[in-house]
Amino acid sequence: MNATHNLTRASLQTLDTPAAIIDVPRMQHNIARMQSRMDALGVRFRPHVKTSKCVEVAHAQIAAGATGVTVSTLKEAARFFDDGVTDILYAVGMVASKLPAALALRRRGCDLKIITDSVASAQAIVAFGAEYGETFDVWIEIDTDGHRSGIRPEEDALLDVARVLHDGGARLGGVMTHAGSSYDFDTPEALAAIAEQERAGCVLAATRLRDAGLPCAVVSVGSTPTALAAKHLEGVTEVRAGVYVFFDLVMHNVGVCATDELALSVLTTVIGHQAEKGWAIVDAGWMAMSRDRGTQKQKRDFGYGQICRVDGSLVPGYVLSGANQEHGILSREGEPDPDIVARFPIGTLLRILPNHACATGAQFPEYHAIDPERGLATWPRLHGW
């Protein structure tokens, strides 16, 4: 353990701060944990790569058994396809203006799936497909928790959209849902209940399609909390989840991970103090951490992040309590620390666990992946659209 810690410290001291650090053993643990759970539940697993936007991370997920990936932008789809991933679900509702980019990917051999939740978009897809002689593989987005997009499983519109697609020459590939409201719960019972609601709603939608004589091969559900809380996944064919690969403080508050499973942190340097206030000033502000304050309304508010030593071990009770663009304010929760200057002298390297890994990762052009066996590697991260 000490040898590992010394290696970590030595490697990280070579980096400019702020920097995004991936703890590779923790990431591999998280990947193995999720994949083994999916294997036990008898479903395929399609990780959402919007969390990492990093091919090295996706490789690790696929090596562990993942079947294809989920993306949040067509730029991600192109990047991961260039990297050899062919089975890709673009999980944001398709609109006419994005069909040329989707067509281009399919023409290059990408097995891209697209989604819709409206007759208007379904019509645009089939009209475009007819014009260009392309059979798009389209899944219908189902709303199982009122969280965002999708058609409710019992709505008439489900069959309307399905028939537009099926009759219009698209391949009606299946149904998909995302119970994003699972982030709002923090007990095993509530998480199991929302997981079951997500499963049952999506399976109901599939059943309605099949009962109407329509095809529905895929039943795709998921979010990190529901994937980890589901008691069974009867009728489901695949699960999607993203943030589990790194986890974060929001997920810790939800109750699906321990703090020592958090694989993403921000390396920072102490650059000053306001001793009377008990503040250390660090060079990770909101530009590094992101403006995400997802723990603010949860059972424990970590400010802009939890402070750790450079070896990754927690400094309990110390958080990033404030942030400007390139300045973070590190302080003790509750009473100010009168010994803040001695505890964290200028130049001290620290690591900060983020509220929301997807948002924090997005602030960085690359990750620094640290693996005790292989040392430090730079993994680029996709940016923009």
Added chain:
Amino acid sequence: MNATHNLTRASLQTLDTPAAIIDVPRMQHNIARMQSRMDALGVRFRPHVKTSKCVEVAHAQIAAGATGVTVSTLKEAARFFDDGVTDILYAVGMVASKLPAALALRRRGCDLKIITDSVASAQAIVAFGAEYGETFDVWIEIDTDGHRSGIRPEEDALLDVARVLHDGGARLGGVMTHAGSSYDFDTPEALAAIAEQERAGCVLAATRLRDAGLPCAVVSVGSTPTALAAKHLEGVTEVRAGVYVFFDLVMHNVGVCATDELALSVLTTVIGHQAEKGWAIVDAGWMAMSRDRGTQKQKRDFGYGQICRVDGSLVPGYVLSGANQEHGILSREGEPDPDIVARFPIGTLLRILPNHACATGAQFPEYHAIDPERGLATWPRLHGW
């Protein structure tokens, strides 16, 4: 006006969404407004380019009369120096680990100024300077509002730090402060008061240095609200401000700009609806808008942004009320709009004014600058550290 609007609409329809749009005439108006105010107040102006991180924007600021730039990272300093700007202030406290990068810039001919607010950092600077035979130009950071970093003008530490620098062979260039708490006010009287507090505190620090026989050529103050609210700037030699170049909803709530002065917006496409809830779903989520919710605690909460038509005109009462990574929820403030589907059909292009221009701009690799006279141009934006 109609010709301009038609040109805007036609140009923006060629872009993929989401996209960051700069309204060039509004930006030029904001630049001229600030520069003419600084000229009238008799001070030099050093814009903080952390807002745009874009050389085309900095060019416009310098063309209008700005003297040098302020940066928030050494990567910005290197980029703007490569672009021909030599007078650069790095306005984040220097630490030993960043001195080699600062030295490299100075050795290449960059007139880089650095700052400190502690004896420990000042010692590190002079020791490094002595080792490498470099006379660093160092300003002392003054705390005039308890907001973040700096030495209070009346503290003994001010003279301690100054003597370490001066006696150690650094060039003691001056003092600088940033009254960031000006963002917390929203009346002309309160803004004028904090501007005067910022000015008087920084001038006091300069006076104390000079009274002690130490040099202090530069007295640098500023934030967008205080720069626009100051009644006079006696004793000040230069002002810094950043966000004024684009303005944003936070600044609108502070009271220093009208909504039709906001020069940065996010172009988005309507991709779906939840009609019963009065929601339109757009493809600008928090990845595009950033997680900044800066208007949440101000007099008017705009959610994740104010909705505009594609020509930039406001749609009063409609905001981005919620955001996931690549999904935004557009709704009417107050009662749900029963006509949301007809009002914003799928495929509709809209623009969203952001809470915080610095945070929203950071989400994009480039801006699309629209100028009625020159059409559409792509302006790259710096990302990372």
